Amino acid sequence: MSYGSLPLLKSLHPAAVAAGADIPDAVTIDGLTLSRSDLIGAATSVAERVAQAERVAVLARPTATTVLAVLGCLIAGVTVVPVPPDSGTAEIAHILTDSGAQAWLGEAPEGAELPVVPVRAHARSWHTYPEPGPDTTAFILYTSGTTGAPKGVVLSRGAIAAGLDALARAWAWTSKDVLVHGLPLFHVHGLILGLLGPLRVGSPLVHTGKPTPAAYAAAPGTIYFGVPTVWSRVVEDPGAAKELANARLLVSGSAPLPVPVFERLRELTGQAPVERYGMSETMITLSIRADGERRPGWVGVPVEGVQTRLRDESGEPVPHDGESIGGLQVRGPMLFGGYLNRPDATAECWTADGWFRTGDVAAIDAGGYHRIVGRESVDLIKSGGFRIGAGEIETVLLGHAAVAEVAVVGVPDDDLGQRIVAFVVPRADAPGELEQALIDHVAQQLSVHKRPREVRLVESLPRNAMGKVQKKLLG
Template sequence: MLLASLNPAAVAAGADLADAVRIDGVTLSRSDLVGAATSVAERVGGAHRIAVLAKPTATTVLAVTGCLIAGVPFVPVPADVGAAERRHILTDSGAQAWLGEQPEHPEGLPHIPVRLHARSWHRYPEPAPEAIAMVMYTSGTTGPPKGVLVSRRAIAADIDALAEAWQWTPEDTLVHGLPLFHIHGLVLGLLGSLRIGNRFIHTGKPKPAAYAEAGGSLYFGVPTVWSRIADDEAAARALSSARLLVSGSAPLPVPVFERLAELTGHPPIERYGASETLITISTRADGERRPGWVGLPLRGVQTRLVDEHGAPVPHDGETIGRLQIKSPTMFDGYLNRPDATAEVFDAEGWYRSGDVAVIDGDGMHRIVGRESVDLIKTGGFRVGAGEVEAALLGHPGVDEVAVIGQPDNDLGQRIVAFVVGNADPGELINYVAEQLSVHKRPREVRIVDSLPRNAMGKVLKKELANWA
């Protein structure tokens, strides 16, 4: 059963939890979740596909849970999505109605409300593991967003592998304030809690004070969240009673890692994944947590590095290669896009992640970044943008940084760094040359007020390329 903690028979027999979910001022017991979500299932049963405006509310929780009980694939739609992208998602997915939160722009689709106090005790058979649970749309950085088909089997396999790696149990209280339209907040945070059976607290906004007050044992955040907590000593020290602090969705700067470890006593857990693969690599609760490295493949996951010709790349902790993955958590393809699906798999079934990485002799992985924007070929050398960013973040005058490669007639690409902070550009160039190799130094440093980021805190490097 995908949502194992919501087994109706077990809940009826007394395996209830009065505060299974706390979100947006509402507390739901397991009995509430089963009864209200089953009522939702009765209203959507038999539908082909349903859109859910994924605001962080109890209504969204019940909408998603009801769809999973009924075996109806749902499409989480960001609340702040633009008009053109919203229309594309609804049209491409074939969603028949909105469920839960009422959208301001319904785009002609009917709305099915969720009643928090409605109850049904109808028993639904568990859908097949191969059934599609949801269609999650990519961020659309290389064209219109693509619908990623995620099966129930993939979600269950991922949560179970993470539970093993993180020693995640029903005794945990999981806290986060992340969006419910991405893998991190929705699949790991909400569905993970409903499968494992732990308490789940959503803080609304991921503010340091809200995290500090939640009293959790397991916290999820993106680097922006952890950076703000690291800057708030009182909030950070309040998390010392937690068990694990998990960071993902973007690289965690080494200084933030080190500051969190100092203030909380917990070196953060880092992990790696994508909408197409879910989470595939992570540091472990009982293993090494190395700043800047995302750890080892989860149970059942295989990874490899290859060069541009498909030849293996040595696992020496230095040589950059293209990261490819095989995993039981893999998606079932892009909706309506067999061409795009075929492009990301090779003849042996390896998924081409589009990321570049290094692996050391112990199997630890470090993600350099996206092949398209983070692998810089300059003067005959291959340089990872992440390595240069990590070096710059070690300078006391640098608060944030993003590095890109720009076309250069002489070098092929020149390294350009965008820095938020208070430092002399020439000094930063020399600093990198001293910390790394001379050829890895930026040829240009631009001091900026802020970096463009998406909702998950990832820097939009293609926008920075336009700035340059």
Template structure:
């Protein structure tokens, strides 16, 4: 039995260490023995396969498919259920997936292996090598075709354990979330995390405030969009006051949402940072400071550093920004079929180049400014982080959402432009007043030269704003 999923130890389950409601998802309640028996039956049928695609909808079938692959030592290729034909074809072709496991699209293009939820097999399975690739997770493809990120069993175990230590996550917890199951946040942390730690999991299907309030969990995962909706529903927000931790990630949590969550629930949110290639490397801690706009310190085993465009050290003064580089035991093994991209992602001395821009204060607290490609704006000879401008603008009652970008400019190099979604119940947006607000709170050279009012911001499935689409 895979030690990656410690709570499914067959000997312990056989001795009665079962959990009747280990996972609740899509109308199904699965005990540990349900998961172990069904996944064990599946593992016997797929043993010898190399890579299998899973249409990663939030269902019991997906849970059993993933656990069955992990038992058998088969690599899982999660496919977003809403992916279009071109993206799906790229993932299948690039990954070399041999079949669909469980549900499949109307035109599968590959054989389909059914997943039987009520099948049972209790035979033991040899433990796969920790270095074996557990998942090929495809990136969002914002800079070209999605790349397949190779995550080993060893890296996943290290990543989950580091967070369990930082958050005091134990078998006493009940995790609640409604996140997609084809990324690190929802699948690896949100499904494998509970199965490794031994806590219960309630997947709400959709991450609505009502569903979160009704789950009565102790630990909640959400992206900023989820938490923004929660604080707009005061009754649901107050129902979360019995929880232990509210965790936000995948994008920066606006400071006003952070403060409103604390006001309504009595809980100060945990913020953390990571990406498909690194899993989670930074987080605020259950026993430490939680500062709005900051994502905390390195988790166990992780080191970080900042470099400028010339490769020089950037001081840890809380203000100077530089390219964030990390190393640690939970990092990926490279990009599938992309030795060029793999080589480019690492420095000669073994640090992963995240592509994100950050600041670090003297105490080691990290603030993520954003992506170097879209959030580091070079305007009039100054290096400006879009994130700090967005934080100021979000503090204005007329602003619900905002994205700041650098638009090419013949004179300045890049002109700072803010795209603003008005607050539904707030005052009318006054572009001039917003520009003056930034000039007053930050500095004149950081002010937007233009404010554009829009109905919505383009986002991907994880709630991240797609700024490149604003530049087209």
């Protein structure tokens, strides 16, 4: 059955409900289950309240209010500025001022100065709005701000649609799937992939609130999203992990998945996880395909419409031999439209011939499979004349039975340029005098020049809201 032109939220096309094709469990979140008609009616009511605005802020808690606020804005063509609910006052002030948000939609933090527009979950409207053009800005997502004040990433409706469609094809994601996750609703992973993805393909979404092993095990789905921290906890709960054995895809992203977690997940569930790569600025550009080979530490091939290349510091090509590393550059229809109010930063991240500099270091093999080594700024270590990827060393260290977590950095060294230092969180049963044993472990498995010159044992690693290690705080 055809419903005419297909908008960004194509499974929410009003004609579908008018034709009697409802989805009774379209979104389940925070104890509520909303049908397709619930979503259309309530979100259109929100759209009527904000249709005259240009940009509104949404305090992105994992609630039905957040879902309806986002959908209402998308229906009306109003730009959403998602705000992490744990943001401090200074960060919130920066986001609101930089984005030009005119109001809070749904909820507001304590002491909010902007007006607050309520979201009424039981209100209904069947007014229809024309589909905004593909160049219309859907979201301004703010980066984590690890290298200064958070930057606003401008994402258009057309870019989001292209990214989601490419991903759906790579994963054979259809309306017959059920997506389960408990990720935050203020980043690409949880918000765009995890909320708009199922609404675009028409598959039900179950949001678990928090991504705990018990919550995932209790929610029957075919696709599960998680970050490495989530999957690490799942494999530590074998009973919960085995409940996921009937899933079609276990997807890991936002940070590299440790190889031991990959292998343990495969052992407990009977299937290897699917890894993928993306950024706020690019959405998902690389992924293991549903029918593709799943290799620990590799994030697959470009999704449809994406091209990639590697360049060294001089801008010269890096061979695709699976070992040589270089700066990863990408281009494709799902890339962002620039940093809001930051023309210099926007221009700096693009090459003269139109490729986006991701800032990540990668290797590509002869078959087109990609391995992400880490960030150029913190994970490319130049020691003794060698270019070394921190991720390779971290992978080896995580394979040691005594290591729970690890982060490898390069610190200034008068002789070597940079000295490799490993910050290690040991397991509870780890033996004493561990440092030299770990140095020797790396030297035995990698080239000797890649061994850490120093191992520092720590109780924990600094991480941001998405679980990524903040290496700038180490050293």
